Amino acid sequence: MEKKAVESAGAVPVKRVLVSVSNKSGIVEFSKKLAAFGVEIISTGGTAKTLFDAGIEVRDLAGYTGFPEIMDGRVKTLHPKVHGGILARRNDSNHRKAMEKNDIEGIDMVVVSLYPFIDTVKSGADFDACIENIDIGGVALIRAAAKNHEFVTILTDPQDYDKILEDMKENEGAVSLSLRRALAANAFALTATYDSNIAGWFASQAGKNDFPRRISFSGNLKQPLRYGENP
Numbered sequence: 001m002e003k004k005a006v007e008s009a010g011a012v013p014v015k016r017v018l019v020s021v022s023n024k025s026g027i028v029e030f031s032k033k034l035a036a037f038g039v040e041i042i043s044t045g046g047t048a049k050t051l052f053d054a055g056i057e058v059r060d061l062a063g064y065t066g067f068p069e070i071m072d073g074r075v076k077t078l079h080p081k082v083h084g085g086i087l088a089r090r091n092d093s094n095h096r097k098a099m100e101k102n103d104i105e106g107i108d109m110v111v112v113s114l115y116p117f118i119d120t121v122k123s124g125a126d127f128d129a130c131i132e133n134i135d136i137g138g139v140a141l142i143r144a145a146a147k148n149h150e151f152v153t154i155l156t157d158p159q160d161y162d163k164i165l166e167d168m169k170e171n172e173g174a175v176s177l178s179l180r181r182a183l184a185a186n187a188f189a190l191t192a193t194y195d196s197n198i199a200g201w202f203a204s205q206a207g208k209n210d211f212p213r214r215i216s217f218s219g220n221l222k223q224p225l226r227y228g229e230n231p
Contacts, residue, residue: 010177149184
């Protein structure tokens, strides 16, 4: 009972969410359920079209920022109104003044899946295609939201959608601090793995004698250890 009270004290209501996903698995149903909580949905490009076509009310990101997507989508979420809305500390009076002065609205949840870099490499795509599938804006969104997890929920994996909805139901439209923190840890692990894969690919493109100055490794959980196995 005491633990639940502590978690509830740190629960943050979700009023506005930014959705930008390359992996659209489950995003329509998840967004419908968010809308049922009264959450405003801001979205970009193909994601916005997917949600709009499904009958979900969506606020176009370009309409929010007043700045269009440019350079074939290379620049769309990299905007002060986006990152200010994510990174602002809601309990800091100077941050709130900056939001008011610059017409920045708080973004309480960020739902992102990154460009499929590894899948592109595995498909045998050429160098230029692989470069175009290095996500910039998505990684920046993830890191910003994870850094400010005290106020913002970051979602990077469709398998967590139901977990979030259950938590919001328990907390009357808010997300508990314990879940936000766990999702933030997962988000940083994701971006670390993503960059590790890119670095490894770049190293493979170099000449045989050009040993990289730095090497990073990453891995994904295959299965938990069985009872009695040495951890």
